[in-house]
Amino acid sequence: MAEQPAKSGRRSGRRPRLSLDDWTEAGLRLLVSEGRGAVKISRLCDELGVTKGSFYWHFSDIDDLMKAIATRYTSQDNDAARGLTSLEEMPVDERLAHMGAMLVDARAWEAEVAVREWARSDPQVAESVRALDQRIMAVVQNCFRELGFDDEEAEIRAGTLVYAGIGFLYGRDNLPTPTVEQIQKLLAILVRH
Incomplete structure (x- = not known):
């Protein structure tokens, strides 16, 4: 299940839901710094401080993320x-x-x-x-x-x-x-x- 923003002004310790751009940007940074083999769901989740559910909110698998990274990077x-x-x-x-x-x-x-x-x-x-x-x-x-x-x-x-x-x-x-x-x-x- 994806992270939800806190409903009140109190801090819940949870991050707001990440956007598709947040994921593709993080994936691109990792691709650039360490190469394609380093881009893994668990690694991205650790770096972004979220659960795998957040990842699966946007993507069906790592290949889906990689396609989004490529599309974003080379898009108009x-x-x-x-x-x-x-x-x-x-x-x-x-x-x-x-x-x-x-x-x-x-x-x-x-x-x-x-x-x-x-x-x-x-x-x-x-x-x-x-x-x-x-x-x-x-x-x-x-x-x-x-x-x-x-x-x-x-x-x-x-x-x-x-x-x-x-x-x-x-x-x-x-x-x-x-x-x-x-x-x-x-x-x-x-x-x-």
């Missing part, structure tokens, strides 16, 4: 956290500069790498990551179209930037991390006609 709702939704309102040069800076933002790396690693063994997660990559590619391609490049040129330039971002994720432990200034120089090359 999460685009705001990535800065994708606000990008559309920026002038194109600011948009590209912002996306370039995002390529070297260490805060996003751990989650991105964890989800991409998980996608290697889970077809549903792989499809979600593929859809996210395609949304990002479309945003970047549109920037280059707005700068006057034809479809083919926009696709090549966008691909260079998107693939560089994925490469930064996987190469960051083995290669020097580019600076924002170096990314800006790459962008200057890509926007030249």
Whole structure:
């Protein structure tokens, strides 16, 4: 049975019922910090201070939670956290500069790498990551179209930037991390006609 909030102002020692977002956020944190194998119902319940009944209020099993984590992480709702939704309102040069800076933002790396690693063994997660990559590619391609490049040129330039971002994720432990200034120089090359 799921936890219920206390009915009076007195403390009952019980936590209010956790939301679906509480569970998916906790599961994602654990996935990022320790990997897919660490995401277990009992571990999450211990960390959140609730019973397994709270878990089963929202999910039928751990696979159901994992699907919710993948959906949340790669959904358009999460685009705001990535800065994708606000990008559309920026002038194109600011948009590209912002996306370039995002390529070297260490805060996003751990989650991105964890989800991409998980996608290697889970077809549903792989499809979600593929859809996210395609949304990002479309945003970047549109920037280059707005700068006057034809479809083919926009696709090549966008691909260079998107693939560089994925490469930064996987190469960051083995290669020097580019600076924002170096990314800006790459962008200057890509926007030249």
